Amino acid sequence: MSAGLQEVFERAEALEEQGDWGGAATAWGEGLELALRGGATGEALRLVFDAREEALRRAGREAEAIDRVAHAALSRAAAQAGGAPVAVPWFAAGEFGRAAAAWPAFAEDWAADGHAAYTRELDQRMRGLTRGGVHFAVVSLTVEEVEAHAAAHGLDPGWAEARAQAAAEALRRADDPRVPWPPGRNDPCWCGSGAKYKRCCGA
Ligand SMILES: [Zn+2]
8 A cells, every 4th residue: 555545544544533524534535536546446445435435424425526436446447357367378488489480470579589588578468467457367378279279260370369369268178278377476487497486577
């Protein structure tokens, strides 16, 4: 929680202690603004929203525009959290070179910097979007799986779309092909380097 939000919590709770629900509602309103400005959609926003709602009710005040904005943000986050994860196709070290050899477009996008850089970049992209509320399922694919999916659906196997579809289809199979992501900070990195996640792709 930000220092600003921490200060609001302390101030608003002190006002509640004094029975000043109008003052508390105003303070919680400042908290809502702070949380929304920082892009918060999670637990901090929920806590402030609930506290503000109670304070407004006890003070006999109506909800305002900020409350409707916060409600919309919470609804959106809940919809994403309840949605299916986004399947992310990934090639383990042994498959990566085969994929680059099979598909020039893949090689152009990823091969120059090697497997470690490829995995690290995927990790960074996913971490960025995870903070925005997106859920990911990393799916380890083989070249053959992508080729088979592409052939069955009339796709160019070198397209990113073919890989994305193959990953999504693999997720629906009974044997879960997921690579657990993200690993714990002190667990082995998912890229297979053997290093701790926090010192490897999670750095
Ligand atoms: Zn790694």
